[in-house]
């Protein structure tokens with residue numbers, strides 16, 4: 001997330017109340033020493049952890065860090081000795097050495113004379129050894145140390161860790177609030193573009209922001225065009241798979257397909273008319289809805305989920321073959337006579 005667009009010391013608009021509540025709890029000595037911030041991906045949990053850590057370390061009273069005191073200046077400079085941020089290093093995991101160092105730091109007295117805060121993000125990436133090492137310190141935390149664990153999948157953490165943490169549920173903002181924020185941080189983008197990105201990001205504003213910032217929405221437009229060609233028998237599935245993988249990360253392809261098919265199905269079931277999304281997205285939905293029955297959509301969604309699961313699993317499948325076989329199924333289904341048994 002860009003520092004220019006977001007003041008890290010200030011909570012996002014939909015997180016102000018929860019931060020106020022947590023800072024008040026700390027003032028009233030009711031804040032647990034271990035917090036587990038859970039909630040959907042892409043809504044700014046790490047941002048909240050950061051702005052909360054800044055506020056807890058700030059020498060002034062208030063729900064938000066003052067940005068002026070000696071502590072805030074050290075935090076902004078990235079050199080506050082009583083703040084630690086633990087993330088996966090060179091691999092996908094948070095390893096035991098990182099947690100051992102953290103435990104050593106936690107056992108020292110705060111150097112700035114106040115409290116210490118450690119953020120572990122994403123916490124479910126701790127491997128088992130790391131998690132067990134952390135558990136020991138969570139069982140007997142030092143009085144001046146706070147641990148903030150951030151996770152989009154808290155169920156991926158050891159139950160023993162979860163039970164030692166105060167649970168903080170971070171919620172996705174409402175659509176209007178999310179759109180207002182996106183307009184503020186991306187003033188040059190049109191409303192339709194923002195709405196589309198927010199839709200594709202399942203309502204998570206930071207995911208939508210990244211989608212637009214990284215120009216990934218362009219890649220998505222190209223991918224949607226490719227899928228339309230596929231179901232219209234204008235490109236063969238093998239070539240379509242190759243071209244799709246040239247444009248997008250495999251996981252993004254499955255996510256987009258899942259979203260597209262689910263949106264077609266949602267419109268079938270609730271008899272919704274379209275509108276509000278980008279023209280290319282609306283066109284693709286119209287094409288897919290005309291070709292596939294609800295029953296076919298359900299079956300294909302199941303295949304997408306299965307393929308995605310294989311992709312992120314430990315089996316290390318051949319990405320091209322995996323996508324080819326999914327696109328072959330979609331192509332073959334598109335060539336069959338429509339059967340609208342589920343909706344008629």
Ligand SMILES: [Zn+2]
Pocket residue numbers: 057058059060065066067068069070071072
């Ligand atoms: Zn301050």
